[in-house]
Amino acid sequence: MQAFFEISGLNIYLQIAVTLISIGIHLLATRNKNRTESFLELVSIYTIGLAGWFSISSGFFGHILYADEVASGIGWPLNSGFQMELAFASIGIGLVGGIGFWYKSFWLPFIIAKTPFMWGAALTHILHMFQQNNFAPSNTGIVVYWDILLPIILIVLYSLYQRERKEIRVKG
Numbered sequence: 001m002q003a004f005f006e007i008s009g010l011n012i013y014l015q016i017a018v019t020l021i022s023i024g025i026h027l028l029a030t031r032n033k034n035r036t037e038s039f040l041e042l043v044s045i046y047t048i049g050l051a052g053w054f055s056i057s058s059g060f061f062g063h064i065l066y067a068d069e070v071a072s073g074i075g076w077p078l079n080s081g082f083q084m085e086l087a088f089a090s091i092g093i094g095l096v097g098g099i100g101f102w103y104k105s106f107w108l109p110f111i112i113a114k115t116p117f118m119w120g121a122a123l124t125h126i127l128h129m130f131q132q133n134n135f136a137p138s139n140t141g142i143v144v145y146w147d148i149l150l151p152i153i154l155i156v157l158y159s160l161y162q163r164e165r166k167e168i169r170v171k172g
């Protein structure tokens with residue numbers, strides 16, 4: 001049986017599941033109460049905040065504790081110092097997103113840092129597929145799709161939230 005941490009895209013599947021479950025639990029727990037946040041705001045809080053925390057855990061577990069296993073799954077060389085650098089970059093970006101649970105002023109900086117990081121990762125994976133014939137499980141599939149889609153999701157949520165806030169100010 002394949003080791004749990006060797007499942008390609010596991011962190012992505014967990015992030016999606018935990019985010020959806022968290023939003024659902026929050027909505028159920030507050031269904032008979034007057035919520036102070038809109039549905040869009042609630043979805044944004046959990047999506048951004050959990051994206052931050054998953055970035056931290058991916059950096060720590062994926063690129064420090066299990067660096068060689070992750071490198072092998074991506075088709076990268078083992079025992080490379082770039083893994084540690086990537087880990088700290090992921091942790092730093094993730095901290096900004098994680099703080100977004102409590103401070104919405106951290107949302108835009110997180111999106112600004114996360115977007116080129118993930119789109120750059122997607123480009124790197126795609127280039128490695130075609131230039132180096134690297135079709136390792138964690139260099140293709142859900143990993144590449146998520147590297148492209150998550151920033152789009154974050155940008156759309158942030159844009160919609162800002163538009164909603166503007167409409168509320170105009171009405172108020």
